[in-house]
Amino acid sequence: xxxxxxxxxxxxxxxxxxxxxxxxxxxxxxxxxxxxxxxxxxxxxxxxxxxxxxxxxxxxxxxxxxxxxxxxxxxxxxxxxxxxxxxxxxxxxxxxxxxxxxxxxxxxxxxxxxxxxxxxxxxxxxxxxxxxxxxxxxxxxxxxxxxxxxxxxxxxxxxxxxxxxxxxxxxxxxxxxxxxxxxxxxxxxxxxxxxxxxxxxxxxxxxxxxxxxxxxxxxxxxxxxxxxxxxxxxxxxxxxxxxxxxxxxxxxxxxxxxxxxxxxxxxxxxxxxxxxxxxxxxxxxxxxxxxxxxxxxxxxxxxxxxxxxxxxxxxxxxxxxxxxxxxxxxxxxxxxxxxxxxxxxxxxxxxxxxxxxxxxxxxxxxxxxxxxxxxxxxxxxxxxx
Amino acid sequence: xxxxxxxxxxxxxxxxxxxxxxxxxxxxxxxxxxxxxxxxxxxxxxxxxxxxxxxxxxxxxxxxxxxxxxxxxxxxxxxxxxxxxxxxxxxxxxxxxxxxxxxxxxxxxxxxxxxxxxxxxxxxxxxxxxxxxxxxxxxxxxxxxxxxxxxxxxxxxxxxxxxxxxxxxxxxxxxxxxxxxxxxxxxxxxxxxxxxxxxxxxxxxxxxxxxxxxxxxxxxxxxxxxxxxxxxxxxxxxxxxxxxxxxxxxxxxxxxxxxxxxxxxxxxxxxxxxxxxxxxxxxxxxxxxxxxxxxxxxxxxxxxxxxxx
Numbered sequence: 001x002x003x004x005x006x007x008x009x010x011x012x013x014x015x016x017x018x019x020x021x022x023x024x025x026x027x028x029x030x031x032x033x034x035x036x037x038x039x040x041x042x043x044x045x046x047x048x049x050x051x052x053x054x055x056x057x058x059x060x061x062x063x064x065x066x067x068x069x070x071x072x073x074x075x076x077x078x079x080x081x082x083x084x085x086x087x088x089x090x091x092x093x094x095x096x097x098x099x100x101x102x103x104x105x106x107x108x109x110x111x112x113x114x115x116x117x118x119x120x121x122x123x124x125x126x127x128x129x130x131x132x133x134x135x136x137x138x139x140x141x142x143x144x145x146x147x148x149x150x151x152x153x154x155x156x157x158x159x160x161x162x163x164x165x166x167x168x169x170x171x172x173x174x175x176x177x178x179x180x181x182x183x184x185x186x187x188x189x190x191x192x193x194x195x196x197x198x199x200x201x202x203x204x205x206x207x208x209x210x211x212x213x214x215x216x217x218x219x220x221x222x223x224x225x226x227x228x229x230x231x232x233x234x235x236x237x238x239x240x241x242x243x244x245x246x247x248x249x250x251x252x253x254x255x256x257x258x259x260x261x262x263x264x265x266x267x268x269x270x271x272x273x274x275x276x277x278x279x280x281x282x283x284x285x286x287x288x289x290x291x292x293x294x295x296x297x298x299x300x301x302x303x304x305x306x307x308x309x310x311x312x313x314x315x316x317x318x319x320x321x322x323x324x325x326x327x328x329x330x331x332x333x334x335x336x337x338x339x340x341x342x343x344x345x346x347x348x349x350x351x352x353x354x355x356x357x358x359x360x361x362x363x364x365x366x367x368x369x370x371x372x373x374x375x376x377x378x379x380x381x382x383x384x385x
Numbered sequence: 386x387x388x389x390x391x392x393x394x395x396x397x398x399x400x401x402x403x404x405x406x407x408x409x410x411x412x413x414x415x416x417x418x419x420x421x422x423x424x425x426x427x428x429x430x431x432x433x434x435x436x437x438x439x440x441x442x443x444x445x446x447x448x449x450x451x452x453x454x455x456x457x458x459x460x461x462x463x464x465x466x467x468x469x470x471x472x473x474x475x476x477x478x479x480x481x482x483x484x485x486x487x488x489x490x491x492x493x494x495x496x497x498x499x500x501x502x503x504x505x506x507x508x509x510x511x512x513x514x515x516x517x518x519x520x521x522x523x524x525x526x527x528x529x530x531x532x533x534x535x536x537x538x539x540x541x542x543x544x545x546x547x548x549x550x551x552x553x554x555x556x557x558x559x560x561x562x563x564x565x566x567x568x569x570x571x572x573x574x575x576x577x578x579x580x581x582x583x584x585x586x587x588x589x590x591x592x593x594x595x596x597x598x599x600x601x602x603x604x605x606x607x608x609x610x611x612x613x614x615x616x617x618x619x620x621x622x623x624x625x626x627x628x629x630x631x632x633x634x635x636x637x638x639x640x641x642x643x644x645x646x647x648x649x650x651x652x653x654x655x656x657x658x659x660x661x662x663x664x665x666x667x668x669x670x671x672x673x674x675x676x677x678x679x680x681x682x683x684x685x686x687x688x689x690x691x692x693x694x
Contacts, residue, residue: 120553135501135506137506137509137510137513138510140503140506140507140510141506141507141510143503144503144504144507148634152634152635152636153635153636265631269639270636272638294638294639294640295638295639296636296637296638296639297633297635297636297637297638297639297645298634298635298636299632299633299634299635300617300631300632300633301511301631301632301633302514302628302629302630302631302632303514304510304513304514304517308479308517308518308522309477309479309522310478311478312478312523347479347522347523349518349521349579350518350519350579350580350622350625350627350629351518351519351620351621351622351625351627351628351629351630352627352628352629353626353627353628354626354628354649354650354653357628357631357649358642358645358646358649361642361645362642365639365642367639367640371639
């Protein structure tokens with residue numbers, strides 16, 4: 001698993017790292033503040049053959065590219081195994097249809113926005129990590145986490161609805177092109193976010209349930225995430241990596257920092273799509289309140305911290321090199337279960353308190369907190385599709 | 386002369402039996418409604434030591450909520466090890482844990498293949514995280530343990546519409562069962578753990594009806610509710626009051642952290658319930674294994690052995 005890759009650190013180094021990260025304020029090896037992300041360079045529209053693409057390069061040298069490709073697909077009944085192209089009309093829509101005819105309103109009533117149904121199968125997401133098999137548990141875990149956040153609430157799949165007979169099938173291919181120097185979740189998530197923001201689908205010219213027919217003009221193609229005045233009105237989710245060491249909460253840990261984590265969580269955050277009315281915005285301005293983002297919590301997953309696999313240190317009291325008696329020969333008689341000694345590394349055991357986990361999530365979602373900051377930074381990236 | 390060489394059918398004519406169909410119900414009426422209280426889990430059956438060839442094993446069954454419509458979850462877990470690693474593997478100061486979750490091909494509505502699909506691998510890595518916190522790994526350097534779970538019957542409702550996305554939520558129920566059964570099997574194998582870890586699920590659901598506000602229930606069945614807004618699966622160590630694995634999924638406003646905390650709290654409550662089942666089942670199996678002196682001089686173990694024969 002990518003998160004459990006051994007950072008080649010000795011017990012003494014681990015103990016030092018743990019101690020310096022537990023200080024208030026924590027001292028991180030790269031000198032960042034506890035809630036500071038690694039600096040990153042981002043660009044979009046790098047792949048001309050895709051509907052949307054992005055590349056992000058973190059300062060530590062990890063780099064990822066994401067390409068989004070869309071295809072038109074016939075909507076089918078999924079469960080009956082009917083591969084003969086029989087079209088699927090959900091029972092609810094069928095009901096509407098019958099009603100419409102009986103009341104003499106004409107043929108097919110236009111489907112409301114609310115009646116659109118999306119399915120999670122319309123999105124296919126694949127993650128490629130160099131050096132890892134694509135059926136590796138870690139890779140699968142990453143892909144499942146990114147897909148879970150994207151599909152939460154079912155809003156995203158609805159965007160892919162064309163008409164009752166057709167839908168877009170979206171392929172998201174996420175490639176880490178550098179070796180995995182750190183747990184790649186934040187990098188992959190931010191790159192996917194940008195690529196989806198830059199994704200455009202051809203403008204639909206046909207109406208109703210006709211076979212879809214699209215506008216040739218790429219310049220007229222609307223964004224998948226609708227934009228107004230150069231700003232997206234809705235945005236895809238981002239997943240943040242948060243960890244706790246001692247009493248400190250640290251964001252975006254590097255590989256070395258993750259190696260001493262007590263607990264690590266991946267928190268996926270989305271932004272509320274509800275648009276604030278002009279009156280509300282005015283009110284907020286009058287009250288001199290910063291109009292913060294309405295964030296939503298989409299998913300939380302525990303990451304297996306690699307700290308549980310680190311080798312333990314040997315305290316001087318039991319170390320024969322420091323004059324400890326070496327009478328015991330059997331390994332089971334060895335003082336492996338010694339009390340924790342200050343400054344001697346011991347891999348953490350057990351889990352984390354519910355309160356600690358809640359604090360990690362709370363800190364990530366705080367108004368004006370890290371999630372806000374990251375979304376603001378991503379807003380500043382120019383979109384070239 | 387009758388033909389005595391063959392087994393012939395009866396001389397007279399017979400009618401094949403015709404069974405009455407189950408009464409057809411309206412689509413709406415077919416949906417079950419939760420009859421348990423919001424804080425009640427379904428009944429569970431847990432037995433350890435079911436597979437003699439494995440060093441530890443357990444079988445878990447969760448009752449079906451309704452007759453006919455829902456099949457309960459049936460899980461079987463085997464633990465192989467701790468055993469030494471092959472010589473080629475690099476030194477490890479800890480036990481190397483490998484988890485393997487597989488749905489039987491016939492376990493769910495849609496047939497599963499023999500090769501593990503991404504959801505099964507995902508379940509496996511969740512399970513690994515949950516167990517790694519519980520096992521005292523540094524007592525077995527240079528060794529490995531394999532935990533293999535086969536889901537014999539998934540908790541699937543035949544009538545659930547696909548659009549509801551019930552399968553995604555069923556994964557949580559499956560994971561909580563996997564954690565519980567694996568914990569019992571680890572104890573059966575005699576692998577040292579800090580505590581028996583148990584899984585529990587809680588969900589924020591909206592029921593049918595116009596004016597219902599979302600409520601939190603534990604051990605949810607997706608088909609019993611109109612919509613599941615969020616769910617969380619917790620692996621919890623009751624003695625240490627610690628969580629080893631937390632998986633939350635859904636859509637909650639960030640301003641309402643109280644709701645999230647409540648959900649986790651209920652998840653912990655659910656896992657406490659399943660922990661009771663583990664503890665009781667382990668007590669029963671240890672009592673069965675221990676030879677008790679009886680007044681007539683024979684041991685209970687001896688009697689049990691006789692009964693088996």
